[in-house]
């Protein structure tokens with residue numbers, strides 16, 4: 001056993017396919033390197049946790065504490081470890097659709113295995129993260145676990161091999177936080193309820209979202225930012241029909257479009273949280289960022305998608 005075990009993970013952005021991915025449709029996501037989480041573990045007299053965060057990252061709501069508590073108990077039992085002190089530091093905003101619950105589970109699992117000097121396969125890691133995600137989300141597709149544990153963009157379909165996917169596009173992606181707590185668990189549940197009441201409607205919307213994801217993959221491969229933007233707009237419209245957007249997300253994505261964005265949509269679970277805006281140039285992204293901040297958006301990150309291949 002080491003004196004200190006450490007583990008890291010990044011946040012994630014879903015570019016296309018959230019919610020539809022729960023219904024076996026494909027999605028595209030990438031680890032978001034601007035946001036990270038680190039877990040550190042040492043031996044202690046009893047199990048304790050401290051966490052620190054920047055601007056809204058990892059807040060100890062009862063929901064994310066339940067998944068951390070149950071995951072650490074499981075790891076402690078499975079790996080037969082002594083009592084521990086766990087420290088978590090995060091810059092991933094929590095409950096914003098950026099994968100903080102999956103990322104914290106990735107970092108903690110890595111820290112436990114590092115502490116015990118045990119090899120950790122991808123498969124074992126994902127098993128622990130999905131255990132934790134069941135508690136946080138109810139019915140996760142596994143995309144958050146896959147995206148926050150890897151280093152490459154992925155094309156993801158539930159229960160299929162994770163496909164790394166080269167995301168290089170001459171465009172910029174602005175990630176913006178509505179400042180409103182996202183509601184992934186409630187949104188996933190409400191789509192499931194709609195699927196029980198109107199199975200054909202949900203099948204046709206999610207099938208369309210899956211088609212848009214596949215078209216987006218082609219657009220990215222051919223470096224067609226305008227096409228990708230148009231597909232993102234169509235995805236936002238489908239997500240609104242599924243009932244997982246909200247007034248602020250609708251208003252901000254439309255505002256971004258009015259100011260020259262190629263496309264704009266919510267990202268992640270929705271009903272709050274973050275949205276993404278695609279622009280051709282960095283200057284356009286910065287202008288839109290300024291307009292959105294004046295309109296009430298709380299936090300923004302800018303990512304050049306051309307550089308992603310080197311990340």
Ligand SMILES: C[C@@](O)(CCO)CC(=O)[O-]
Nearest residue numbers: 018019140141142268269
């Ligand atoms: C809304 C959802 O599709 C993405 C949440 O980041 C849920 C899931 O896939 O587990």
